[in-house]
Amino acid sequence: MPVMPATIPETHPRRESLLVRERLARGFGEGLVAAEGLMAHGRGEAFDYIIGERTRGFARAAIRAAAATLLLAERPAISVNGNVAALCPGEAAGLARATGAVVEVNMFYADAGDPAGGTWARRRRAAAALARAGAREVLGASPENAGRLPGTDSERGTADVRGALAADVVLVALEDGDRAAALAAAGKTVIAIDLNPLSRTAAAAHVTIVDNVVRCMGELAAECGRLSGNGREELEGARDSFDNAANLASAVRAMAAGLEARAAGAGTA
Ligand code: ATP
Ligand code: MG
Numbered sequence: 001m002p003v004m005p006a007t008i009p010e011t012h013p014r015r016e017s018l019l020v021r022e023r024l025a026r027g028f029g030e031g032l033v034a035a036e037g038l039m040a041h042g043r044g045e046a047f048d049y050i051i052g053e054r055t056r057g058f059a060r061a062a063i064r065a066a067a068a069t070l071l072l073a074e075r076p077a078i079s080v081n082g083n084v085a086a087l088c089p090g091e092a093a094g095l096a097r098a099t100g101a102v103v104e105v106n107m108f109y110a111d112a113g114d115p116a117g118g119t120w121a122r123r124r125r126a127a128a129a130l131a132r133a134g135a136r137e138v139l140g141a142s143p144e145n146a147g148r149l150p151g152t153d154s155e156r157g158t159a160d161v162r163g164a165l166a167a168d169v170v171l172v173a174l175e176d177g178d179r180a181a182a183l184a185a186a187g188k189t190v191i192a193i194d195l196n197p198l199s200r201t202a203a204a205a206h207v208t209i210v211d212n213v214v215r216c217m218g219e220l221a222a223e224c225g226r227l228s229g230n231g232r233e234e235l236e237g238a239r240d241s242f243d244n245a246a247n248l249a250s251a252v253r254a255m256a257a258g259l260e261a262r263a264a265g266a267g268t269a
Helices: 015-029 035-051 057-072 082-087 089-099 120-132 177-185 200-204 213-227 232-240 244-264
Strands: 076-080 102-105 146-148 158-160 169-173 189-193 207-209
Touching (some): 015 035, 057 207, 057 213, 057 232, 082 120, 089 102, 089 120, 089 213, 200 244, 207 244
Parallel strands (some): 076 102, 189 207
């Protein structure tokens, strides 16, 4: 089991970030999060630090487009991995309720210690965590309805024939670039949550929300609630006027500007 800090002081400047790490460490101890997932979170944290650990304007614009895209979808699916199941299962379940999307567990890394290299034990744990957090039905937890996503190898290519494979819109968070590109190549509209605007996932998706999944998953569900009263035309406008490449460029520029400002006042922590 990972060692837990006894208490994180209320006044600690990195309190939120440390609490999130604690949730992930607990998920790792429970066999829900992969060791590689811990490292992937670290890469995300670095970008979060640069954007100031808050939901920025470029993320809000993407959240709006993502909400409209999900509300207009005929068969939306939310793909959840170990990190998301550990960090924000309730928010993922809430987004499914707000959009009628199916929730599907998908894992990239094989279970440590499983000689067959499978992920089914961890998938079941993720499904249980989602169910405890209010998800009605969770796909992808058993090999029964497993199909294959063309253009991907072994574990990451496994997908439920009733979930991501049948979906027209798929939301992925902390996703690998190959799988995001394979989903797009299969004709799906891909919504990605990824703190790294430079990643292959960010570029392959149709709508990329550059924000921490911990903050934006609930925000996205709330936005779906707010937009749900809108007519089809308004939703189509919100979806079709969004330019992902331009929005990613805004995110990179905002990061660069923040770093420039920091360099200008160098030494002032
Ligand atoms: P890609 O394969 O898309 O090029 P990568 O290889 O750099 O990306 P992966 O390890 O495949 O990265 O995927 C993890 C991604 O998730 C990273 O881009 C990381 O920035 C992002 N990430 C990690 N933690 C979070 C988080 N809490 N919220 C949002 N994004 C996160
Ligand atoms: Mg990758």
